[in-house]
Amino acid sequence: MPFDRADEDELYQEHILDHYEDPFHRGSCPHTTHAHEDDNPLCGDVVRIELDVDAAADKIQDAYFNGDGCCISQASASMLVEHVTGKSLEEVRNFKAEDMLALFGAKLTPNRQKCCLLSWRVLQQAIYSPTAQATTAEPLGPPRTLEQADREDHGS
Amino acid sequence: MALASSSLTTVSGFDPESIRGDFPILQTRLHASGDNPGVPLVYLDNAATTQRPRQVIQSLVDVYEKHYANVHRGIHWLSDQSTDLYEEAREKVRTFINAREREEVIFTHGTTESINCVARSWGDANVRAGDEVLLSEMEHHANLVPWYQLAERTGCKVRHLPITDDGRLVMDALPQVLSERTRLVGITAVSNVLGTINPLPEIIRQAHAAGAKVLVDAAQSVPHMATDVQSLDCDFLAFSGHKMLGPSGVGILYGKRALLEEMPPFLGGGSMIRRVRLDGFEPADLPAKFEAGTPPIVPAIGLGAAIDYINQIGLDAIHAHELLLTRRAHDVLEALDAGVRFLGPKPEEKAGIVSFTLKNVHAHDVAQLLDRAGVAVRAGHHCTMPLHKRLSCTSSSRASFYFYNTLGEVETFGRALGDALRIFKRK
Secondary structure, three states: OOOOOOHHHHHOOHHHHHHHHOOOOEOOOOOOOEEEEEEEOOOOEEEEEEEEEEOOOOEEEEEEEEEEOOHHHHHHHHHHHHHHOOOEHHHHHOOOHHHHHHHHOOOOOHHHHHHHHHHHHHHHHHOOOEOOOOOOOOOOOOOOOHHHHHHHHHOO | OOOOHHHHHHHHOOOOHHHHOOOHHHHOEEOOEOOEOOEEOEEOEOOOOOOOOHHHHHHHHHHHHHHOOOOOOOOOHHHHHHHHHHHHHHHHHHHHHOOOOHHHEEEEOOHHHHHHHHHHHHHHHHOOOOOEEEEEOOOOHHHOHHHHHHHHHHOOEEEEEOEOOOOOEOHHHHHHHOOOOEEEEEEEOEOOOOOEEOOHHHHHHHHHHOOOEEEEEOOOOOOOOOOOHHHHOOOEEEEEOOOOOOOOOOEEEEEOHHHHHHOOOOOOOOOOEEEEEOOEEEEOOOOHHHOOOOOOHHHHHHHHHHHHHHHHHOHHHHHHHHHHHHHHHHHHHHHOOOOOEEEOOOHHHEOOEEEEEOOOOOHHHHHHHHHHOOEEOEEEOOOOHHHHHHOOOOOEEEEEOOOOOOHHHHHHHHHHHHHHHHHHOOO
16 A cells, blocks of 8 residues: 555554553563564664463463664554463464554554564564573474564565 | 854855755655645755766766767777766866876775775785774774675784764774784774764874775765875775765775785676686786776766866865754754754764764654655664664664755754654653
């Protein structure tokens, strides 16, 4: 869909700024079983996601993020951890890039889509990344690489 | 903030309004739709690339319509025409940087290729394991990565001259990081982020005293201030056409003749050979030795036209006007009361480059919101990730000027930033 400059007002709309300025679960997860961190080398934006995964119940009990970056990368991370809290791992795996862009809401140019999808990429890797302390966590199957995740979930 | 551009403009002795008509792209209006007339383009991304005047664009059209053929090849009339124009452009470059001989002026495809040529050709021939290459913490990736690649190939060590918190070289540390092991010092004349104008004569003097060669990355200086490679006494100097009104795809490598003579060719192919046999080749004389394949013929001729245009305005006038704009930009940013942090020294100590961070607004949001007002700035790490790490920030916004920018545009930049800040200060 062609991007209209008028949509930019939508980009800095209330609910996005709310997430940016007053984020959901920004910080460290009190009981972290899984975590991953990555950056967008083009702009330096960084997002880390920490999860408390209940493997027996196949569920994300708790999710936190931390990071540094533009309004879009940080607001989308806040929206994402709020969205996946309480979800099953199956639901997270099936949460595709398109779903992330839809969750964010505002239309984005291809360059800014990368900002929005940073936290989504980190989450997709985090569910396969048990932390050292989380010895009780059950294995979740072979991890997908970020490239695989991008390919499978976001076209080429 | 009172707008007094007309009276202030004359302070620098140069009125950009008198030449803006030469630049078609500067007449652009952005974001027009329906009844909305849009906003005028305010182009403040000149450190990335500049715009070009009609005179340069027309020179390209003229070559393609009247004079174009391959150079140094044909016996035919057109080839003579294009060869003459191409070599005229080389002579213009030679004069512009005051090189002693035309053979010392190599056409490349840009600063990056120029530096890679030295790292590959001179570096591979002269640098061994245990040797050192000295760079600085403020270098562009183009003057870092080729040397890291050289280190991978040869086992040499890359060291960095540190910078101060306000973005100036720690000159007192130079004697400590220079040694008899230092084979080459690679230094930028003007930082593309900080705007810092480095004390090249002193660096070159000390480097030569230590027995090291000096390569100057002049991409940000040649377009804005006078360059004299003979009085500088640098061994190599690299810059690009597109940052000085010229076309993209052409750059210059200046090298002292004796060094260029000793160096093996960088790229192999046509033009760079005197003779090819089935069992080898003999390289051509300078400058062809370093111009393998069909060179950037038309961009080089366009660069010649760009130099004519810059000479008409005069580098002194350009530098004075840019200082005026830079001072104004600092005032405008400070007046915003938004926790601005400037990366780099005071306006008086730098070129027309203003990089900054704001306390609560990320650089990408700054750039995106400024774009709404038609203002083009750069956001990110500007190809200087180590510098940003040194300054403890992941990204910054950068406004960079050329002589066609006006004080009115700096005011527009300030107003647009004020509007952007209001979006983030709702509460």
